[in-house]
Amino acid sequence: MNTALERYHQKIAAAATQDMVLNMGPQHPSTHGVLRLELITDGEIVKEVIPHMGYLHRCFEKHAESLTYQQTIPFTDRMDYLASMNNSHVWVMGVERMLGIDKDIPKRVEYIRVLVCELNRIASHLIAIGTYGIDIGAFTPFLWCFRDREHIMGMLEWASGSRMLYNYIWIGGLFFDLPVGFEERCREFIEYFRPKLAELNELLTDNQIFISRTANVGVLPLDVAINYGCSGPMLRGSGLKWDLRRVDNYSVYPELDFDVPAGTGEMGTKGDCWDRYKVRVDEIEQSVKIIEQCLDRLQKELRRTPDFDPRAKLPRRLAPKAQDYYMRGEGSKGELGFYFITDPTGKSEIPFRVKARGPSFNNLSVLPEISKGIMIADLIAIIGSIDFVLGELDR
Amino acid sequence: MMLDDIKRLLTERFGADVITGEETGGLQPALLIAPERIADVCLELRDNPATYFDFLSCLSGVDYGVTANRFGVVYHLASIPYRTQLTLKISVEHGRDTEDLPSFPTVSNVYRTAEWHEREAYDLVGINFEGNPDLRRILLPDDWEGFPLRKDYKNAEYYKGIKID
Numbered sequence: 001m002n003t004a005l006e007r008y009h010q011k012i013a014a015a016a017t018q019d020m021v022l023n024m025g026p027q028h029p030s031t032h033g034v035l036r037l038e039l040i041t042d043g044e045i046v047k048e049v050i051p052h053m054g055y056l057h058r059c060f061e062k063h064a065e066s067l068t069y070q071q072t073i074p075f076t077d078r079m080d081y082l083a084s085m086n087n088s089h090v091w092v093m094g095v096e097r098m099l100g101i102d103k104d105i106p107k108r109v110e111y112i113r114v115l116v117c118e119l120n121r122i123a124s125h126l127i128a129i130g131t132y133g134i135d136i137g138a139f140t141p142f143l144w145c146f147r148d149r150e151h152i153m154g155m156l157e158w159a160s161g162s163r164m165l166y167n168y169i170w171i172g173g174l175f176f177d178l179p180v181g182f183e184e185r186c187r188e189f190i191e192y193f194r195p196k197l198a199e200l201n202e203l204l205t206d207n208q209i210f211i212s213r214t215a216n217v218g219v220l221p222l223d224v225a226i227n228y229g230c231s232g233p234m235l236r237g238s239g240l241k242w243d244l245r246r247v248d249n250y251s252v253y254p255e256l257d258f259d260v261p262a263g264t265g266e267m268g269t270k271g272d273c274w275d276r277y278k279v280r281v282d283e284i285e286q287s288v289k290i291i292e293q294c295l296d297r298l299q300k301e302l303r304r305t306p307d308f309d310p311r312a313k314l315p316r317r318l319a320p321k322a323q324d325y326y327m328r329g330e331g332s333k334g335e336l337g338f339y340f341i342t343d344p345t346g347k348s349e350i351p352f353r354v355k356a357r358g359p360s361f362n363n364l365s366v367l368p369e370i371s372k373g374i375m376i377a378d379l380i381a382i383i384g385s386i387d388f389v390l391g392e393l394d395r
Numbered sequence: 396m397m398l399d400d401i402k403r404l405l406t407e408r409f410g411a412d413v414i415t416g417e418e419t420g421g422l423q424p425a426l427l428i429a430p431e432r433i434a435d436v437c438l439e440l441r442d443n444p445a446t447y448f449d450f451l452s453c454l455s456g457v458d459y460g461v462t463a464n465r466f467g468v469v470y471h472l473a474s475i476p477y478r479t480q481l482t483l484k485i486s487v488e489h490g491r492d493t494e495d496l497p498s499f500p501t502v503s504n505v506y507r508t509a510e511w512h513e514r515e516a517y518d519l520v521g522i523n524f525e526g527n528p529d530l531r532r533i534l535l536p537d538d539w540e541g542f543p544l545r546k547d548y549k550n551a552e553y554y555k556g557i558k559i560d
Contacts, residue, residue: 004530005537054534061519062543097422226449226475229508240475247478323421326453326471326482337453339469344460353544355455365511394534 008050015040019047024379026055032131032383033390035364044375049368056394064354069095069318070171072354076338077165079358080392082127083332085120085156088169089113090336093250094327095171098320098340104313108302109173110252112310115186115294116156116168118287123152124332125280125287128387132277133204135384136213141204148196151189158182171318174310183299190288190295197284205281214277215268218382220370222271228369229362232334233283234386237263237276244330256293258286273385280387321346333387334359356395360388398424401446401481408439418484425469425482430499433470433485434526437505440472440481448472448481451506456516457486458545464488466497466522491547493540498523519544 015021025036034055040048060079064072076091077084096102130145153163158179160168168175204210220230222238235242243260245253261282263275298304320342328337337357343350363386371379398417405413409432416427428436440448452471459465467486473479489497496517501524503510513524514533521542524530532539538555541548551559 002531002537004527005532008529008531054532054536057534059543065544227507229451229506242475324425324469325422326480328452335452337471339453339455339471341457352460353455353457355453357453361511362508365508369507 012038032388035390039376041376046371046374046376046379049371049379051364051367053390053393056390058395060356060395061354064351066350068349069351073170074165074167077167078391079356079395080331080333080360080389081164082389083120083124084164084166085117085169086329086331087336088166089117090327090329090331091338092169092171093329094325094338094340095318095320097327098323098325098342099315099318101172101313101315105172106313107252108298108308109310111294111297111302112174112178113169114252114256115291115298116159118290119152119156121332122284122287123149125284128280129200129204129277132384135380136210138204138207138210141200144196144200148193155182155185155189170311170314172314173312177304177308177310183295186291186295190292193288201281205278211267211274214273214381214385216272217378218273218370218385219269220271220366224366224369225271228366230334230366231359231362232330233276233279234334234363236261237279238271239263244328244335248328250329256290258290261286273381276385318349319347331359333389333392334363358392358395360392364388364393402426404443404445405436405439409435423480423482425484427484430485430487433483434500434502434505436483437470437502441505446474447476448474450475451508454509454512454516456520456522458520459486461491461547464490466520468499468516468522470502491545493521493542496521496523498525500524501526503527521545
């Protein structure tokens with residue numbers, strides 16, 4: 001018998017005699033998916049949080065051991081299903097680097113990849129912001145965010161044929177070129193979206209009720225964030241400008257001009273829920289900036305030509321030589337990593353072992369640490385500000 | 396700081412037998428560390444002002460195959476101030492019996508994020524981590540039998556008397 005399991009059972013049994021053990025989830029709307037939080041509470045004070053996950057475990061890593069690199073791309077889409085493009089982008093870049101073809105990818109393909117990734121990042125952050133509002137009790141921002149996100153979903157469906165799970169970015173290229181008129185449609189969207197973002201800021205960001213619910217709540221100090229492996233808006237909310245798009249300079253990000261927003265403690269303490277929320281809002285603005293630059297390039301020097309084939313560089317055989325490689329990239333939630341061990345013979349198209357490092361997994365692991373001694377209502381605010389996706393946590 | 400400097404730093408601090416080898420063939424070089432020293436090495440690399448590997452990106456448990464009978468753990472460290480990355484590997488030859496698991500020291504007291512990663516490695520690959528404060532299964536149910544990411548894992552036919560199709 002596992003001793004850690006016994007210790008856990010004893011803890012719950014002992015708590016049940018004096019404190020209250022409360023199950024939040026797995027079907028609680030504020031847990032953003034099927035996550036169960038076991039709370040040991042004293043009245044309304046949370047003494048301890050024990051997260052239980054795995055309800056969405058689909059054995060991604062086991063599947064990847066029996067599928068080729070190309071066949072696994074749709075599985076990576078299903079990890080963080082709110083930002084599928086970012087997942088497949090990181091996967092594809094990792095395989096390309098192992099094959100040594102990452103320098104041969106045409107510029108137009110790279111810019112289209114970044115364009116769709118940033119569109120998807122905006123969509124993901126809109127969900128984070130909208131659902132955060134609804135957790136705190138503001139219903140309107142949720143509807144506004146979903147309305148605007150629907151435009152992005154529509155555009156990406158137009159490009160890839162699917163609404164959420166795209167299978168669009170392929171190793172060596174793309175599944176399709178962008179449809180004719182996509183760039184113009186995208187510009188129309190940006191023009192439409194800019195004022196809506198300002199409106200959203202007026203409604204939620206500067207809302208006094210929202211600030212009182214989130215400022216000084218769930219403060220995550222920077223050293224704790226680093227030690228718990230937090231990344232993305234979680235880490236940047238604590239005040240560190242750490243963005244892998246800038247640190248690793250992958251794809252065409254070095255050619256693009258954008259800032260890395262970080263939390264400043266404007267409304268309360270640095271690293272509180274409001275800071276994490278604000279980082280996401282600022283990142284949407286930066287993504288809009290990136291998208292405009294991509295569109296400029298795609299409409300001028302990298303314009304579509306009739307003979308352009310996005311699958312021209314697709315390798316016929318996808319067998320990297322025996323090695324192992326850890327590829328990391330900035331997903332919408334943080335550092336998304338894939339650790340590949342290729343087949344030891346160097347002839348197979350199927351990896352020997354794949355490990356996926358999802359940012360949500362590490363971001364959630366800090367929750368028990370920062371939610372000791374808080375009120376249950378604040379716990380909801382903290383969960384919302386972490387913005388995890390259970391598809392990625394459980395894989 | 397280059398790989399050679401890190402090697403020199405570690406051998407000066409812990410003696411020559413702490414590094415059992417290195418892999419420099421691939422895109423990312425890796426250091427093979429003596430398994431019993433891994434926590435000390437991580438602590439030194441984290442706190443030494445010359446390295447500051449303060450961020451554990453990823454921790455993966457690996458089963459190196461049925462014939463190799465070797466289990467290992469791979470650590471991907473990152474240094475935020477220096478913007479460098481480092482791969483550490485430990486491994487041990489061990490039988491495949493699910494009652495007698497291969498065992499390594501925990502690094503969860505150096506990097507708290509390792510606690511959940513080690514739980515995952517225990518859950519899916521069947522690796523024991525001595526000193527991990529809460530080594531329960533994390534993704535699978537507590538009463539699951541076997542370790543699915545092992546290469547000789549056979550799919551369960553029944554779970555609690557219910558046939559799995």
